[in-house]
Amino acid sequence: MRDPRLLAKPPVCRLGCLVLVRNPRGDVLLVDPDYMDGLILPGGAAQPNEPPNLAAARHLHAETGLNLRLADVLAVDFTPADRYLERLNLVFDGGTVTEHAAARLTVPPRHRSGLFGARFVPAHELPDVMAPAQAARAAEALANRAVPLLLHGQRTTCDEGRTPPR
Template identity: 85%
Template sequence: MRASRELGCLVLVRNPRGDVLLVDPDYMDGLILPGGAAGPNEPPHLAAARHLREETGLTLRLTDVLAVDFTPADRYLERLGLVFDGGTVTTTRLAVPPQHRSGLLGARFVPTPELPDVMAPAQAARVAEALANRSLPLLLHGQRSG
């Protein structure tokens, strides 16, 4: 039997001060990057953009990957997470759907020095690596996406 895997599609968005946009899910402790799993045959950049729009109201074109994070199966599925570069946004208006529909308690920009205080260690490490890296293009069948 093959192991079950999930492709996580996350987005790193910053404001002009360099603060990182995080969402607060009601199903886990700590804040996380916006995003979620790709559906069957859903291109990862489109899945990331869909989740970002659904969770925050932001509509962004995503073409570059900042980090790839493999998480072995433990109590969850084995996961491969792609962190997309959402760039810098100037808006302060976020449209988080009601908790009963989204499972989110809210969303906010967090200063980078505070990330380890509000995120689980693995989540904060993922964001730190993504912030430190240059982006790589996402390729679909050998061609740049978008």
Template identity: 80%
Template sequence: MQDPRLLAKPPVCRLGCLALVRNQRGDVLLVDPDYMDGMILPGGAARPDEPPHLAAARHLHAETGLVIRLAHILAVDFTPADRYLERLTLVFDGGAVPDGTQITVPAQRQSGLLGARFVPARSLPDFMAPSQAARAAEALANRSLPVLLHGQRAA
């Protein structure tokens, strides 16, 4: 028997999928979108039925050229509706990349990005909006949790 309450249309909530990537010194990779003030962690919204860790990896690759397997979550951030829909943002652990790793940002007209750079963790508030910097700081301070798909660790 199907419960009609389970089949009712759920509330709309955007799912943000971000990656926190560091270099060997612990600096954090940020991208600089042309559509907002300040820099942000690489990432974006998941598509319908797209697993969030794959959405974050897709955006990370599209924005920086990095191919990183994302298997752990560092932070979960809920933002109530304001001028946008309510949002649930997951920050995935992108680990540390070797020194000299090439970051490739597509042309601004394609990506909407002005660039990308590694920023010292203590300087994040100087480069990011307060809520973005707080999210990144919390992610840096936390131990990771595994990503699960239907109760199993994501491959």
């Protein structure tokens, strides 16, 4: 049963879908956006009704050329509204890519991507190249064990294209 009061004014909250990717040395993949100071984890906002693992994979591919299947979450970070709307950020485990894959990162031109580039950064250097909240988010994700993403109560199968039926 649908309660119209619940749908009358849905909450406004963006869902950020980020990915923590490491190389064989344990360095963390970061992107350098032109719209903010410091480096950040690759990723971006989910579209309405887009499964967050697919949104994270879509943004990762668009920003770096990496095509990874994502299913596990390493951290959840709520950010209250400031100059942006409030948002909930999910950090997905992108695992460790090979040296070959790491060397083949493909960042689209800045005028299309809004990125200056992407690079792997040693974990101990994250506080030096990221804003404090961004570095703390990445450090927590590095320290945590992955938990599965559930889509409507079901464990996701990485490349699930839609939410399971109700």
